[in-house]
Amino acid sequence: MAFFGSYTELDSIYRQVYSEWDASTFGSWYIVGVGYGLSVEWIPGESRWTGNRYKLGGSLLWSPLTVSGLLSWMDYPDNLMVDYAVSVRLDLARRFYSFVEYDGESFDVGSAIRFKYMTLQSSYRFPDFGVGCSMEFLLGGVSAAATYGFVEQIWDWFGVSLSKTVRKKTIL
Structure with a gap:
């Protein structure tokens, strides 16, 4: 939920x-x-x-x-x-991931690296040029993240999030 x-x-x-x-x-x-x-x-x-x-x-x-x-x-x-x-x-190996996303108009290509208490992610958008970067801190089921990016037609955007894992079950 x-x-x-x-x-x-x-x-x-x-x-x-x-x-x-x-x-x-x-x-x-x-x-x-x-x-x-x-x-x-x-x-x-x-x-x-x-x-x-x-x-x-x-x-x-x-x-x-x-x-x-x-x-x-x-x-x-x-x-x-x-x-x-x-x-x-x-x-x-639960330390690195890469992804490709398509939304009918553009492709996002990105990757991330995970450390014990932090994840760093970057992504790039094509054909409209865009870049996004995020940093997430993890401690005891609590996650705090900040994201910054821009896309060609859209002004700079900045987002923050805070979440708490209530129940964790490993599926992979």
């Missing part, structure tokens, strides 16, 4: 509150999950609209190879937006 929430604003022009619940289960060779999100967006003093997001995802595990897919759709009052992504990941 996971919960995600965000608040976004663009000066005094636009606001968005988004929250999402996700759930997944796994076995020795698969992972499957579903999600639901609600977006409330508005222009202060003007109009307001909401959208519902639905997600389905899954992975097939053939150690050290993982093949994954995600399908999501969001229904706004006058618009249906459908997104998908597929990926392949190669995990070597």
Whole structure:
């Protein structure tokens, strides 16, 4: 189970509150999950609209190879937006992994190296040039991460996250 929430604003022009619940289960060779999100967006003093997001995802595990897919759709009052992504990941000796992701428009290619209490990751986007870097610190089931990147048409972005593992079961 996971919960995600965000608040976004663009000066005094636009606001968005988004929250999402996700759930997944796994076995020795698969992972499957579903999600639901609600977006409330508005222009202060003007109009307001909401959208519902639905997600389905899954992975097939053939150690050290993982093949994954995600399908999501969001229904706004006058618009249906459908997104998908597929990926392949190669995990070597639990210390290094590399991946390729495709979302219908671009490829992300990246790799990471894991240390006992830290993971460093970098990724590159093509054909629109983009770069992303992240650093994650792990201690006793608690993870704190920071990510920085940019894409050709999008301004720089920065993200932080904090998570706690409630129950851990090794499947690989």
